[in-house]
Amino acid sequence: MSNHKTDHAIKMTWVPEASCGMARAGHLHTRHGTVPTPTFMPVGTVGTVKGMTMDAVRSTGAGIVLGNTYHLMLRPTADRVQKLGGLHRMMDWPGPILTDSGGFQVMSLGALRKLDEDGVTFRSHIDGSKHRLTPEISTDIQFKLDATITMAFDECPALPATPEVLRKSMEMSMRWAARSREAFVAREGYGQFGIVQGGTERDLREYSIKALTEIGFEGYAIGGLAVGEGQELMFSTLDFTTPMLPQDKARYLMGVGTPDDLLGAVMRGVDMFDCVMPSRAGRTARAYTERGPINLRNARFAEDTRTLTPHDDTPVAGRYSRAYLHHLFRANEMLGPMLLTWHNLAYYQRLMRQIRAAIVDGTLDVLAVKLREDWAKGDW
Numbered sequence: 001m002s003n004h005k006t007d008h009a010i011k012m013t014w015v016p017e018a019s020c021g022m023a024r025a026g027h028l029h030t031r032h033g034t035v036p037t038p039t040f041m042p043v044g045t046v047g048t049v050k051g052m053t054m055d056a057v058r059s060t061g062a063g064i065v066l067g068n069t070y071h072l073m074l075r076p077t078a079d080r081v082q083k084l085g086g087l088h089r090m091m092d093w094p095g096p097i098l099t100d101s102g103g104f105q106v107m108s109l110g111a112l113r114k115l116d117e118d119g120v121t122f123r124s125h126i127d128g129s130k131h132r133l134t135p136e137i138s139t140d141i142q143f144k145l146d147a148t149i150t151m152a153f154d155e156c157p158a159l160p161a162t163p164e165v166l167r168k169s170m171e172m173s174m175r176w177a178a179r180s181r182e183a184f185v186a187r188e189g190y191g192q193f194g195i196v197q198g199g200t201e202r203d204l205r206e207y208s209i210k211a212l213t214e215i216g217f218e219g220y221a222i223g224g225l226a227v228g229e230g231q232e233l234m235f236s237t238l239d240f241t242t243p244m245l246p247q248d249k250a251r252y253l254m255g256v257g258t259p260d261d262l263l264g265a266v267m268r269g270v271d272m273f274d275c276v277m278p279s280r281a282g283r284t285a286r287a288y289t290e291r292g293p294i295n296l297r298n299a300r301f302a303e304d305t306r307t308l309t310p311h312d313d314t315p316v317a318g319r320y321s322r323a324y325l326h327h328l329f330r331a332n333e334m335l336g337p338m339l340l341t342w343h344n345l346a347y348y349q350r351l352m353r354q355i356r357a358a359i360v361d362g363t364l365d366v367l368a369v370k371l372r373e374d375w376a377k378g379d380w
């Protein structure tokens with residue numbers, strides 16, 4: 001079922017460049033610029049990547065950032081963001097912005113939620129005010145935010161769940177996907193992604209992909225994972241899910257993940273990621289490095305004059321000692337979370353660039369062995 005409103009617009013496209021096994025390298029062409037994939041999207045929850053100016057975000061090499069519908073609809077509200085010229089103008093980020101559709105965060109943050117066939121009613125975690133999200137309302141909010149990529153409104157069931165619960169939830173999300181597509185206003189270079197559901201069940205994932213590809217979207221997200229199932233079950237689900245997705249459209253694995261998750265998911269055919277880990281870790285003194293994560297509050301760093309990483313490709317990496325960062329966190333200084341968020345996001349972007357380059361020259365398997373060896377070695 002194609003949708004008249006989306007036929008005429010020149011949609012957003014994903015163009016393949018190279019592949020290595022199941023892994024792909026390509027470019028996502030949008031109204032707000034072209035992004036090399038695989039790509040990691042820093043999370044800009046309420047119109048800010050916490051602790052970072054957008055110049056700092058850009059300096060890490062990030063190409064596209066994520067905004068949260070749930071948070072933005074509560075504060076400053078979609079109408080106000082629209083009045084301020086949309087997210088791009090308001091946060092001074094001219095590049096692509098993907099907004100999620102809010103359902104996942106309603107279920108994890110909202111209070112007193114009531115879910116029905118039409119949508120979800122909930123109270124704000126900020127002031128207890130009552131709000132409603134439906135496929136139509138969510139799509140309209142994302143339009144007002146001027147999202148480059150709009151996400152379909154779905155339900156992400158908690159795992160573990162019985163196949164029957166997963167089937168009912170997925171079928172409702174597919175009905176919501178059709179309503180989301182109907183409500184989507186096509187504009188040149190903008191796109192909407194459907195979200196595949198079905199938990200870890202192969203038949204349900206197949207049904208969901210069939211439903212979504214019949215509706216037709218500019219890209220496809222894999223939802224319903226990274227909800228506590230563990231890496232092994234996430235990877236085994238990807239093993240049979242990504243091959244069933246269209247080859248010529250971007251695949252986005254929602255809410256993932258650690259550096260090892262990213263590597264494994266790219267090797268299973270995923271192109272796009274978002275995760276709060278690098279930025280949240282930056283606020284809690286957890287530094288991601290080539291030798292795995294380290295906790296900078298630990299006393300062993302008090303006089304460690306080494307930098308966090310041998311790379312010196314960001315204003316942080318080559319300039320500040322672990323001892324200084326340790327001091328900033330012990331002193332609860334603002335600069336601690338700022339510098340470490342910057343470092344972590346730069347580490348994630350550098351990792352994605354390394355992975356992408358290895359796909360292009362066909363050496364991803366070699367890189368994967370090297371990365372996993374180094375992560376396992378632990379700190380220098």
Ligand SMILES: CNc1nc2cc3nc(NC)[nH]c3cc2c(=O)[nH]1
Nearest residue numbers: 100101104156223224225226254255
């Ligand atoms: C916006 N819709 C939507 N968001 C999600 C965000 C997630 N974030 C995680 N782990 C941190 N899993 C997720 C699944 C979904 C999902 O199934 N749907």
